[in-house]
Amino acid sequence: MKNQDDHLNHAIIEFYEKLSSWEMAVVKDNGFSLPQVHTVEILGLNGPMRMKELAEKIGVTTGTLTVQIDKMVKAGLVLRRAHETDRRSILVELTDAGQVMFEEHDKLHMQLTADLTVNFSEQERSLMLDFFKRINNEF
Amino acid sequence: MKNQDDHLNHAIIEFYEKLSSWEMAVVKDNGFSLPQVHTVEILGLNGPMRMKELAEKIGVTTGTLTVQIDKMVKAGLVLRRAHETDRRSILVELTDAGQVMFEEHDKLHMQLTADLTVNFSEQERSLMLDFFKRINNEF
DNA sequence: AATAATAGTTTGATAGTCAAAATATCTATT
């Protein structure tokens, strides 16, 4: 059903736009820049990661990421660690302070998720999780 | 169920991150900047809008938006129109070329949505739409 | 009528970004 798909598509875009807005507002409040929070979010969720991989996930060049990570190292949020097998590569990981920041930020997301699904039944919430998991796997 | 909610939360964040990545990649390919595409997307979805409102949705100050809209006017994507009742306000709306760009971009989103839900039944897709609508209303 | 609040623009300083060049390391071919 074409029209139905159109609605789903637009609902997804609307959701994305609203989440972006929310994230921007949250980030501005706590004094860090959006790329920094984004980085903390990705590392917190996925664990240590190579520069290249991280740059792709964030959507910037590695050159841009280098200067961002420099700042975050200075701020004590992340650290650079040697890759075990590939000496060209560097792993970026959260420091304890970075982990704390991730958890703080994650709490805000948790609250948002709770607010958004306040009218969902236990069963609906579980179905929604299943849908998201399947969609995320298709990316 | 606390743990379940945590999973839903993280699945949502993962979805958001992946969609961001996708959007970045798409935008870079077609030569426009992310804020410009973002603006076209919002105007195409919501119709004409005041500067203030648009700035809030995008997550920038009105000063920043002014220069962005200047560029987009020059590029022929949007135009400024007087507000009917409030002479302080200005409505920004898509030109025909802007509308075309919106539809082109929307097609890419449509394709992505179709790809992501390729394994969904008609019923699941409809349920997913219902979930997104309810969530969007809670924002 | 005066004052405060709001919408938008302009400006100067700061931060973010990219492309291209440079360095170091890894992989593949001969």
Added chain:
DNA sequence: AATAGATATTTTGACTATCAAACTATTATT
């Protein structure tokens, strides 16, 4: 094992995006 090509990261210089604050014009409040 030697060479050539590919890959990961950093550095650099130019450009773009961003904000905060000052400014203009209009509307709302008292």
